[in-house]
Amino acid sequence: MLNIHARGFFGRLVQPLAEGLVKRGVTPDQITVVGTVGAVAGALIFFPMGHIWFFVGTLVIWAFVMFDLVDGAVARAGGRGSLFGAVLDSSCDRVADAAVFGTVAWYYARHGQRWMLLAALLCLVLGSLTSYIRSRAEAAGLTATVGIAERAERLIIVLVGTGLTGLGLPYVLAVALWLLVAASAITVYQRFATVWTQSRERTREAAAV
Numbered sequence: 001m002l003n004i005h006a007r008g009f010f011g012r013l014v015q016p017l018a019e020g021l022v023k024r025g026v027t028p029d030q031i032t033v034v035g036t037v038g039a040v041a042g043a044l045i046f047f048p049m050g051h052i053w054f055f056v057g058t059l060v061i062w063a064f065v066m067f068d069l070v071d072g073a074v075a076r077a078g079g080r081g082s083l084f085g086a087v088l089d090s091s092c093d094r095v096a097d098a099a100v101f102g103t104v105a106w107y108y109a110r111h112g113q114r115w116m117l118l119a120a121l122l123c124l125v126l127g128s129l130t131s132y133i134r135s136r137a138e139a140a141g142l143t144a145t146v147g148i149a150e151r152a153e154r155l156i157i158v159l160v161g162t163g164l165t166g167l168g169l170p171y172v173l174a175v176a177l178w179l180l181v182a183a184s185a186i187t188v189y190q191r192f193a194t195v196w197t198q199s200r201e202r203t204r205e206a207a208a209v
Contacts (some may be wrong), residue, residue: 017070019077022186030070036092040099041105047103047162049111053188054173058159061100063153068092090135093151097127104177119177126184127154133191142198147187154180172205 018099021031039061046057071089075082105120130147137144149157 004052005056015073015077017073017079021070026074028075029112031071031074031087032068032085032089032092033072036096038064038067039047039094039096043064043096043099047100048107049128050107050111054162058163058166060094062159062168065096066094090131094128094131096156097126098149098156101127104158104162104173116174116177119174119181122181123154123158123177123184126188127151130184130187130191133195136190137198142195142202144191144195146194148190149180149183149187154184157183 012174020208042057042060042064046053046060068089070084073083101120101124105124108114108116108120128147131151135142157176157180160175
């Protein structure tokens with residue numbers, strides 16, 4: 001649930017910047033694309049090299065992820081929010097997440113660390129599944145916003161791991177990835193359980209009519 005609180009706080013914090021961007025004709029979709037391209041580039045360029053580059057990549061990715069949060073503030077300031085923008089933003093989030101976990105997996109694959117490769121791939125799959133369950137639930141008229149590891153939590157955990165690893169602290173990324181595997185698996189279960197409960201309630205209500 002950190003997503004909601006973080007976006008609300010950050011949105012208020014960058015409101016003056018958002019208003020300035022609106023005056024210059026910058027659109028929310030442009031910000032979304034720039035933020036995603038920057039995060040993907042940071043992951044692709046730095047993470048495969050490992051070592052201190054993990055730390056550099058973390059800073060670059062974090063900066064562009066924060067920049068990407070400005071799109072909502074710009075949409076509100078300029079009254080330019082759209083259904084397409086919402087879909088674009090969600091899709092770009094998936095692309096950025098895939099780049100982060102995919103390049104971490106790439107690094108461990110190159111160095112023959114199979115268990116770490118497995119952890120990174122599980123994080124990638126479970127993170128995508130978490131988002132997919134929510135989108136499918138909403139398409140069916142249900143809600144699935146519960147869970148201990150939404151996107152904000154997942155990014156914080158993995159980037160803390162990569163950043164500290166880049167500074168020379170051993171085993172931090174390993175702990176972060178396996179912790180994230182467990183938290184993401186719990187989140188998947190929580191969302192499936194929530195959808196199942198709501199589905200049963202809908203069935204009961206329909207049978208009682």
